[in-house]
Amino acid sequence: MRIYAVMVVYNKHLSECPSFCSAKSQSDVQLLVVDNSTDESVQNQEEARQAGAWFLSMNGNKGLSKAYNAAFDMLREKPGDWIVLLDDDTEIPDEYWVKLRTESPDAILLPVVMTANGKMISPAEMKHDIPHLAQSTESITEITGINSGMAIPKRLADTYTYDERLFLDYVDHQFLKDMKRTGEKIRILSVKLYQEFSAEQTDLESALQRLRIQRRDLHAYYGNRSWKARYLVFKRKIRLAFQLKKPEVLWHG
Structure with missing residues (x-):
């Protein structure tokens, strides 16, 4: 083999x-x-x-x-x-x-x-x-x-x-x-x-950079079903805001 x-x-x-x-x-x-x-x-x-x-x-x-x-x-x-x-x-x-x-x-x-x-x-x-x-x-x-x-x-x-x-x-x-x-x-x-699960971020800037990559990939994957991409990105923002204790993540573009 x-x-x-x-x-x-x-x-x-x-x-x-x-x-x-x-x-x-x-x-x-x-x-x-x-x-x-x-x-x-x-x-x-x-x-x-x-x-x-x-x-x-x-x-x-x-x-x-x-x-x-x-x-x-x-x-x-x-x-x-x-x-x-x-x-x-x-x-x-x-x-x-x-x-x-x-x-x-x-x-x-x-x-x-x-x-x-x-x-x-x-x-x-x-x-x-x-x-x-x-x-x-x-x-x-x-x-x-x-x-x-x-x-x-x-x-x-x-x-x-x-x-x-x-x-x-x-x-x-x-x-x-x-x-x-x-x-x-x-x-x-x-x-x-x-x-070691790489999505578990502890640093704000690294987390935001990772979020930007996720957003692009999700929109590419879902194509014209962009509401699914937006929904998943918002869920990840909420999780990051709680994880990092940084509510400003929710307003990240």
């Missing part, structure tokens, strides 16, 4: 990325690091080479969709069974790789992704084209999920192009929606990953 792991890194040294450490320890996994970093002090190419990983620099933060498209283009002509998408902040246990090797690449696999405080963030329930957290994997009827740990049969990656209007948010939901439209199966891989 041939497995490729694609990890997009942003302003982190590879040694700080638990998913990098996990993937490089697997002798049958070829790791491809796609570097979206803008911090010039972060130089990952040599560390990737020493670990036997392939390295692709995006020369700045071009967004997640463009990074995935660049990775898929690089892997398109290469033989293989799986492409695994890895976030740079996710703990990947060895059990994940053991179970993946037993799976036939006839469906997209979503592992169970947990936050440090025990909240399940993937897989999730899609209701009226809006993702909702699920209480358990058994309760999900319309499945969606996040990129972290998603295993994609390589035959699908060879023919898929991500929507590059989506910079960061809903890249995963759009991919899974497109796959369901073509009749592809999605299954849950019964192993838990643990992620």
Whole structure:
């Protein structure tokens, strides 16, 4: 079995990325690091080479969709069974790789992704084209999920192009929606990953910058159903205002 792991890194040294450490320890996994970093002090190419990983620099933060498209283009002509998408902040246990090797690449696999405080963030329930957290994997009827740990049969990656209007948010939901439209199966891989959830902001300026990205991505995803984008942005503003104790977030343009 041939497995490729694609990890997009942003302003982190590879040694700080638990998913990098996990993937490089697997002798049958070829790791491809796609570097979206803008911090010039972060130089990952040599560390990737020493670990036997392939390295692709995006020369700045071009967004997640463009990074995935660049990775898929690089892997398109290469033989293989799986492409695994890895976030740079996710703990990947060895059990994940053991179970993946037993799976036939006839469906997209979503592992169970947990936050440090025990909240399940993937897989999730899609209701009226809006993702909702699920209480358990058994309760999900319309499945969606996040990129972290998603295993994609390589035959699908060879023919898929991500929507590059989506910079960061809903890249995963759009991919899974497109796959369901073509009749592809999605299954849950019964192993838990643990992620530092990047949406939990503590700094006001970082939170507002993240909100601006979310707004653009939501409007791109929903298109002429812009009321859904406005509704979700407002919900996120309320959550941020309470989280940061900064009511001025509600008036942020």
